[in-house]
Amino acid sequence: MNVIELKGIKKTYHLEKLDVPVLYGIDLTIEQGEFVAIMGHSGSGKSTLLNILGLLDKSSEGSYKLAGIAISKYSDDELAALRNHYLGFVFQQFNLLPKLTILENVALPSIYSSSKDEDHHEDPKKLLNMVGLSERISHRPSEISGGQQQRVAIARALINRPLVIFADEPTGNLDTKSTKEIIKILKDLNASGITIVMVTHEPELTSYATRIIKVQDGLILSDERNESESAGVAKHHSRQFKRKPFSLARIKDYCVQAVGSLMGNKMRSILSILGVMIGVASLIAMLAVGNGAKRSIESEVSQLGSNLLMVMRGTSQKQGISSDVGARMRIQVEDINDLQSNVPGVKAIAGYVSGVGQVVAKGNNYSTHVQGASQIAVEIRGLAPSVGRFFTKEEDSSRARVVLLGETVVKEIFNSENFNPVGEYIKINRIDFKVIGVLPSKGSNWGRDEDDKVVIPLNTAMHRFTGAKELKYLDVQVEDYADMNKIGEDIKTRLLFTHRLPSFERDAIRVVNMAEIQEAMEAMAKAFSLLLGSIAFISLLVGGIGIMNIMFVSVSERTKEIGLRKAIGANNIDILFQFIIESIFVCCVGGVIGIIFGSGISIIITKLAEWDTVITSSSILLAFCFSVFIGLVFGVWPARKASKLNPIDALRHD
Ligand code: ADP
Ligand code: MG
Numbered sequence: 043m044n045v046i047e048l049k050g051i052k053k054t055y056h057l058e059k060l061d062v063p064v065l066y067g068i069d070l071t072i073e074q075g076e077f078v079a080i081m082g083h084s085g086s087g088k089s090t091l092l093n094i095l096g097l098l099d100k101s102s103e104g105s106y107k108l109a110g111i112a113i114s115k116y117s118d119d120e121l122a123a124l125r126n127h128y129l130g131f132v133f134q135q136f137n138l139l140p141k142l143t144i145l146e147n148v149a150l151p152s153i154y155s156s157s158k159d160e161d162h163h164e165d166p167k168k169l170l171n172m173v174g175l176s177e178r179i180s181h182r183p184s185e186i187s188g189g190q191q192q193r194v195a196i197a198r199a200l201i202n203r204p205l206v207i208f209a210d211e212p213t214g215n216l217d218t219k220s221t222k223e224i225i226k227i228l229k230d231l232n233a234s235g236i237t238i239v240m241v242t243h244e245p246e247l248t249s250y251a252t253r254i255i256k257v258q259d260g261l262i263l264s265d266e267r268n269e270s271e272s273a274g275v276a277k278h279h280s281r282q283f284k285r286k287p288f289s290l291a292r293i294k295d296y297c298v299q300a301v302g303s304l305m306g307n308k309m310r311s312i313l314s315i316l317g318v319m320i321g322v323a324s325l326i327a328m329l330a331v332g333n334g335a336k337r338s339i340e341s342e343v344s345q346l347g348s349n350l351l352m353v354m355r356g357t358s359q360k361q362g363i364s365s366d367v368g369a370r371m372r373i374q375v376e377d378i379n380d381l382q383s384n385v386p387g388v389k390a391i392a393g394y395v396s397g398v399g400q401v402v403a404k405g406n407n408y409s410t411h412v413q414g415a416s417q418i419a420v421e422i423r424g425l426a427p428s429v430g431r432f433f434t435k436e437e438d439s440s441r442a443r444v445v446l447l448g449e450t451v452v453k454e455i456f457n458s459e460n461f462n463p464v465g466e467y468i469k470i471n472r473i474d475f476k477v478i479g480v481l482p483s484k485g486s487n488w489g490r491d492e493d494d495k496v497v498i499p500l501n502t503a504m505h506r507f508t509g510a511k512e513l514k515y516l517d518v519q520v521e522d523y524a525d526m527n528k529i530g531e532d533i534k535t536r537l538l539f540t541h542r543l544p545s546f547e548r549d550a551i552r553v554v555n556m557a558e559i560q561e562a563m564e565a566m567a568k569a570f571s572l573l574l575g576s577i578a579f580i581s582l583l584v585g586g587i588g589i590m591n592i593m594f595v596s597v598s599e600r601t602k603e604i605g606l607r608k609a610i611g612a613n614n615i616d617i618l619f620q621f622i623i624e625s626i627f628v629c630c631v632g633g634v635i636g637i638i639f640g641s642g643i644s645i646i647i648t649k650l651a652e653w654d655t656v657i658t659s660s661s662i663l664l665a666f667c668f669s670v671f672i673g674l675v676f677g678v679w680p681a682r683k684a685s686k687l688n689p690i691d692a693l694r695h696d
Contacts, residue, residue: 044107045206045237046072046095051104053090053260064090065101066260074205077232078239079251087260088241089210095239096129096208097121098609098690109205119613122689126154126611130199132209136191137606137693138183138198141302144170145179148197153291154611155202169197173227189220196227198610200236207231209240213247225250292616300624303596311628314585314592318632318672319639321582322665326640328578329661331647332571334654338485339567349389349523350422350556351530353537354515356549371541371550372512375504378416380540381518385532387525392416392423393513395503401455401496403468408454411495412470414503422517425497430464430479438499441506445475448493449483470496473506526555585632586672593625593680604684605692617685618678625677626670633669637662 053065064087072078082088093099094106097113106113109128113121125131130151138147148166155163170176173193175186183191192212199207209228213221221244229250232238240251248254249268256263304311355371378391392415399412419425420432425446433444445468453459455468463477475498484492504510520529530553537551538544597604604617641662644655 043074043109044071045074045076045109046070046239047105047107048095049105051091051094051101051106053087053094053099054102064260065094068104068260068262070255070262070265072206072237072239074237075232075235076237077229077250077252078237079248079254080239080241080257081243081245081248081254082257082263084243086257088257091257092208092210092239092241093690096131096609097125098131098693099688119615122154122608122611122613125609126151126202128205130202130204130207131609132192132195132199132207132212133693134211134214136183136188136195136215137602137609138191138194139603139606140183141299141306143180143182144175144186144194147183147194148201150198150295150607151201151610153289153295154607154613154616164201164203166197166201169200170194173197187220189216189223192216192220192224193227196224196231200231202611204236206237206239209238211241211243213242213244221247292619296616296620296623297627299620300627303600303624304628307596310592310595314589314628315632315635317585317588318582318629318669319585319636321578321585321672322633322636322669323640323643324581325575325578325665325668326637326657326661327643327647327655328574329571329664330640330644330655330657331653332567332574333656333658333661334648335570336564336567337656338654339563349520349526351518351520351526351533352515352554352556353518353533354552354554356552370543370547371537373514373516373537374511375500375513377513377537377540378516381516381533381536384536385529387521387529387532388518389521390418390422390519392419392517392519393500393515394419394517395500395508395510395512395514397503397508397510399470399496399507400472401451401468401470402472403455403463403466404457406455406457408451410448410451410454412503412507413495413497414500414507415497416500419497419517422519425481427479428482429462430477432479433499438501441502442499443473443475443502443506444478444499445470446479446481446497447477448481448495450491450494451496452480470498471507523557526557530555582668582672586629586676589625589628589673590676590680592628593621593677594683596624597621597680597684600684601687601692601695604687605689605695608687608689609693614685617687618681621681621684622674622677625681626673629669629673630666633666636669637665640665 048068048070051065051068051070052063055062055064068091080088080092090099094101097108108124111124113124116124138144139150142150145166148169152163152166167176167179170179173196175190175193175197178186178190183194186194192215196207196212207228212228213224216224225247228238228240232252240247242248251268253265253267255265353373355373373393375393378393382388382391394416395414397412398409401408401410415423415425417433417435417438425432427446430446432446433442436442437444447463447468449459452461452463456463456466462480464479466477468475468477481493481495481497498507518529518533520526533553534548534551538547543550607617607620641657644657647653648655
């Protein structure tokens, strides 16, 4: 059976400005079981011919049949599968992968192979035993001699039971003794039926060959059969070959390679991990701060109640000058009852006045915000006191001098936060008031202390305190959230009517929809988180570009390895995956460390700046997925570059 049939093979290398013709038309048929030695001067085209024979390179012209298969229309990936399935390679430079053990090197082609079937694979240990290296299986290639490395390479070539072994000056780098050993092994393999095609320029080796082909200037000069040597027994080699798209062994190898390559360049790996780590940590911290801000706004807003309308006199900006369009509008206490009974859908209304008061107790003097409020405000604004009680309707209408203090005020005038002031008497602007409760703490909001105030009954405030005839604003609680806008308009209409204002003065009344404020605040919180997020995103991007850089370096450093992997059957996807996994691995490690770091930073921010920060599991998940994504995106380009390499160009790379 013909293993190889070449017809009219020509090869021209295309350099930048120059075409270099190397093979001028080679016709060659090799039968199964032959041991072919290709000889010739340096530069005569032997390696070029062998690379074409071994499907590592493509001819410029001519046809090629391997085991009866015309390969001209085969894709790169199909050629890789053919190499893996039918061919074995032994190179002058051995080309073992330095980070794998001897055993792993031998087993390497099997991970790219189509079948896990025992029938199609040799046992790597058995092969190492055969080449006399069973003691060395866990060594690294650098720990054994050149002759031993070449024996490992032969074992590797045998792992998938090849039809043909190609050897390009396999003994070129070896001493005489090792040369003898290698040639003996090749001879034995040939005797077992494997076809061997070997390039050499050592004439003494040709005595082992069954056929000697001399090449000169890109043409076959002579082709002689060595009568003393007979071809080995032909063994039929036929099996379906179809590569499995995925195998666990391959994935495992990608991961092992990724870890190995990262461990092999520790400094570089640490730097690229650092880049991702900083990005992820800032993402986590920024999200935590953003979420914290959002949460405090949300709690603020929920205290306001979303079914509230605030009614006040209107102001408007006209050409930058604020004009008091509401000057003729004065909201009166009477309006509360009037609106309550004449506007349908209103549930409750509270009126407010406010001023600044000088609070004095126990010789302490403190200036604070004094608010007069309707009794119903206890419900509408959630003012139920933490200590003591709220004032009653009767106390409001009888203008009782009772007061509820904010926590800050308690602290300022009684010198202690935990002091219970209920029952104490204080003076506000020289008027005596009895303390009946402490207001619930509302914390601070955008830098304003919400607990720095006191609340007194509305009527007390209007008649005994400010003397004002006008309410500052009304809180209108509506029955149904959906009617808010309509009720707002009804209130305007009613107020215009009762205050005898013309309808074009609608702007004299301003109705603020709390639901809208709530939305506005939420939008602001969202914008704030988005801003922080985008800053973090940029740092992640920078980290990603760092990774890309490192990956490019890694690809160019490992070009030879890529060449070897392709030669023994790795296809483009395999190489692509290998590098992408490496990049994702860096990003995962950086991501996990970054998450831990970022959480630490948020906790420190909470402690030091007293800012609310919230780390949610979704932000952790987001940060992690994002770092994997970065690894993928920035790994793809270098990985693609690696996967597109031509096997023989990559192998020649130094
Ligand atoms: P041999 O193995 O017989 O010494 P080669 O097949 O390696 O010879 O090379 C034959 C000729 O082709 C040489 O002149 C060499 O310079 C040229 N050559 C080999 N590879 C390339 C290449 N990738 N690009 C350009 N020229 C090449
Ligand atoms: Mg050569």
